Amino acid sequence: MSVMQNNSEKSKWYLPGVLGGLSVTMKHMVGNLLNRKKMMTLNYPEQMNDYSPRFKGNHVLTVKKDGSLRCTACMLCATNCPAECIKIVAAEHNDPAVEKFPIAYEIDILRCVFCGFCEEACPVDAIRLGPEWQTPALNGGQFIYDINHLAYRPNLKGGIQTHVDDEERHKQGI
């Protein structure tokens, strides 16, 4: 990682920036005090804030068109994971076109730091960080997400399809 440093004369003038930020705060505070009806509040949990689509929330394992897992158990995500929270057990698939697939894929979500390295390491677009972020659970065991939860939890509605499809890739000769 490269670190950028701004050593110009201008960067030493920090006070205008601080005061500018403070003025925004003051403007909102005064506005809220004088006009309480229009105060920006959210009645959580009835109302929820939508995050940007780029938000990296809980993991999703994508599926192929037939609904089976896209993951080939190459372990690159597990290798790349700085928190070491991914555990995969590979096995041989009966279908020679698939060859290898995970029989266990577990993420210890309490250890996960949501850095997105797994998503970047995946060569087949099998794991993504989804938009979900509210994931309470009653006990520790429920924070270990298995294949069933990662790929087929109810709000994924049968699984999210990858745009990279094996058969199409094969036909194109890649």
Add this chain to the structure above:
Amino acid sequence: MPKCTINGKEVEVKEGTSIIEAMQVSGDRIAHYCWHPGLSVAGVCRLCVVEIEGNPRVQIACNTMVTEGMKINNTSEKVKDTVKWGLDFHLINHPLDCPICDQAGECGLQDQYMEYGKYDPEMAEAKVKKHKVVDLGPTVVLDSERCILCSRCVRFTEEVSKTNELGLFNRGDRTEIGTHDGMPLDNKYSLNTVDICPVGALTSKDFRFRQRVWYLKDGDSVCNGCSTGCNIKVYYNKEGLFRIKPVYNEQVNGHWMCDSGRNAYKFVNREARLLKGIARGTEMAPGAAAKSASEVLKSTSGDAVALVLTAQYTVEEYEAIIKTFVEEFKTKKVFFWINNKETFDSFDGLLSRGDKNPNTKGLLKVMEKYGISATWTDLSAGLANGSIKTVVVAGPENQAVFPEYNEKLKELSKAQNLIWMQAGKNEALTALTGNVWIIPMKTFVEKDGTFINHSGLEQKIKKVTNVVSEALTVTEAALLLSGKNLAMPMMAPFMPTNQRPDQVELEARKKNEFVFRRGSL
């Protein structure tokens, strides 16, 4: 002795050395797939090209001999360009399924691609599809698409195992490796083809998909499968051992090892091991079990005590336990448990020997040193008439090569007190009741020592890893059995040297080495 210059360095080599061998001597790196030091030269991969001064074209290094005054260069732009285009040809039909391929991480093609890769392919044609997951035989699976047709495996079955199962079939880019009709790749050395495959075309059924290679650490050892004593590398991580591969040693095994030797990791793994000692039916720590057995040994004197040894332990261990018996217990009743005497001298002409113990010579040497001449008939007679009351047994590590294990166990359990030291689990053993002590032992990867092979060559083995850390070596057991305590070697504490004198000292601790290694990827 011709002298040549390789990349500016002057090297003197033997007459008839090829350039690629000279480069191994000089330590220069050169790409090669089809050339293997243990096989004949095929010259099919065309990647080991070099530029020779005075020669307008680049030459392959594996099939060109060094001559006096030759000036060789493989770092020039011309060579680099040639390798790059050669690699492009190799990759024309090679699938990029590295996520699935077991060779990923130790693949020559991957390495070369990173060094010379032509990242933009210029082929307009689609790849030729070949057979995936071809079952070649009981041990090996072939993926023809990944094969780059270096023919190493074919030459191996022709030249080394001499079984001729494999061949190259069809022509051009439809060429595939395959077995001759009705002849599966089924010989005692078949897994060597997996070792020498430079890409992931041949994979071992045993290791396939079980672990990615970059999670494995390796350590050198000596195979304890038979008395040849092949030099090996064991691959392991914190979950246990995963595979064994041969290491080149001209004196012993050359480049190869047999398939049955590769199974030696299985009896080392935790699921096959005794974890707790048993003393008269109560479970306890191995050391405590040995200590409790020492009381029995103290009470039985002299010739009522016998020691039975198998040839599966190291010379140092034999030395320690026989010395204890001769000097402390004043008995010379030490017996050699021979597993298959008739086949000891058989030899298959390549590596595998009938004597399936790694250290028969070593045991005989130590027994000779202490002037021990007792035979098994003495033991049988002693057990039958009850003159031998206490028997200490150093049982087999590799139980598979002791077919008469259960009979011997039955015979030995006639003794009043039976003290059995063994590494692996055995149901017949743990089912024994009465005055029986079972002490878990360490295996050959967990201790230092010496094996003496069939030809009398002494080979040192070093500790590779700990699988069952609480298990004992025979040396430690001998100390405990004679009533002494173990002297634990004090490790130098892991502590900073620049500590203030008044600083509170942390308990010495060892960092998790597996976490350390992660960064080296």
